[in-house]
Amino acid sequence: MTDDLADAIATVATETDFSGVVSVTEGDATVVAAAHGQSDRAHAVPNTTSTRFAIASGTKTFTALTVMRLVESGLVDLATTARSVLGDDLPLVDDGVTVEHLLAHRSGIGDFFDEEAVDVEDHVLTVPLHTLVTTEAWLAVLDGHVQASPPDATWAYNNGAYVLLALVAERISLVPFPALVDQLVLAPAGLTETGFHRADGVTPGLAVGYLNDGGTNALHLPALGAGDGGMSSTLADVDGLWRALFAGDVVTPATLAEMTRDHSGATGDERRYGLGFWLAPEGGDAVMLEGCDAGMSFRSSHRRSTGVTWTVMSNTTDGAWPVARLLAERFG
Numbered sequence: 136m137t138d139d140l141a142d143a144i145a146t147v148a149t150e151t152d153f154s155g156v157v158s159v160t161e162g163d164a165t166v167v168a169a170a171h172g173q174s175d176r177a178h179a180v181p182n183t184t185s186t187r188f189a190i191a192s193g194t195k196t197f198t199a200l201t202v203m204r205l206v207e208s209g210l211v212d213l214a215t216t217a218r219s220v221l222g223d224d225l226p227l228v229d230d231g232v233t234v235e236h237l238l239a240h241r242s243g244i245g246d247f248f249d250e251e252a253v254d255v256e257d258h259v260l261t262v263p264l265h266t267l268v269t270t271e272a273w274l275a276v277l278d279g280h281v282q283a284s285p286p287d288a289t290w291a292y293n294n295g296a297y298v299l300l301a302l303v304a305e306r307i308s309l310v311p312f313p314a315l316v317d318q319l320v321l322a323p324a325g326l327t328e329t330g331f332h333r334a335d336g337v338t339p340g341l342a343v344g345y346l347n348d349g350g351t352n353a354l355h356l357p358a359l360g361a362g363d364g365g366m367s368s369t370l371a372d373v374d375g376l377w378r379a380l381f382a383g384d385v386v387t388p389a390t391l392a393e394m395t396r397d398h399s400g401a402t403g404d405e406r407r408y409g410l411g412f413w414l415a416p417e418g419g420d421a422v423m424l425e426g427c428d429a430g431m432s433f434r435s436s437h438r439r440s441t442g443v444t445w446t447v448m449s450n451t452t453d454g455a456w457p458v459a460r461l462l463a464e465r466f467g
């Protein structure tokens with residue numbers, strides 16, 4: 136199977152000019168690990184299986200895990216309202232919106248980046264990118280968006296909801312959100328190459344992101360992301376996260392079960408959604424992380440029944456999807 140799978144991946148990678156990395160593991164055994172394309176085209180630096188890639192909305196899973204660690208500690212509850220933490224900030228957020236609504240994309244709050252209305256490579260931030268250096272600075276981005284629907288009325292993917300979760304977590308814990316993620320998720324999981332990175336700084340080993348027209352994504356990214364994006368990781372760390380999660384090293388098995396049960400009702404596509412995790416269609420048992428933004432695409436899937444994990448990370452906007460489709464067809 137290894138040679139056949141490696142050949143199939145290589146064929147798709149060549150046909151689609153894939154730039155990124157891919158791995159398939161079964162338990163602790165690596166079935167396939169491969170790198171294609173360049174992490175820095177200007178200096179002809181090739182991608183390697185240890186290259187670090189931005190994971191865009193894959194960050195949401197880390198945000199959800201951080202919040203659920205706070206729930207386990209008793210500092211917050213799923214029924215806690217955002218308003219009880221916000222005070223007078225963001226007055227357009229409905230007073231009934233809870234932490235659980237935000238986690239499940241059922242809050243109905245207005246979104247600063249409505250993916251149904253804009254292209255992922257559009258410039259959507261209305262404040263200077265260099266000013267977004269703290270979670271609190273994102274209040275200017277979240278403000279002014281009217282409630283789109285009543286809380287818990289419907290499922291709608293919402294980036295702003297996860298920025299708001301980061302703000303709530305930071306205010307409740309009194310710890311800056313990137314440090315909180317490190318303390319509550321990354322350290323317990325043993326992830327040493329994962330975290331928030333400064334878009335205006337230098338992160339060793341981080342791949343440059345490229346747009347569909349070949350330009351870089353430098354003018355698309357905030358200086359520091361919040362709960363909806365802004366993290367980067369490696370193949371080894373993503374695989375390590377899955378192992379740590381199902382070993383009970385990050386949250387309890389009961390908490391993970393709650394996070395990986397369907398909270399969406401209907402997502403508008405075949406997949407379902409838990410609390411920070413995408414789920415396989417009805418009847419499947421895969422749990423997934425996914426992210427896409429200007430100059431980055433990422434998907435990782437873990438089959439609970441077989442122990443097979445596959446991950447695709449790309450430093451182009453749409454690069455991950457052809458390889459991900461191949462692996463989804465093979466492994467679910």
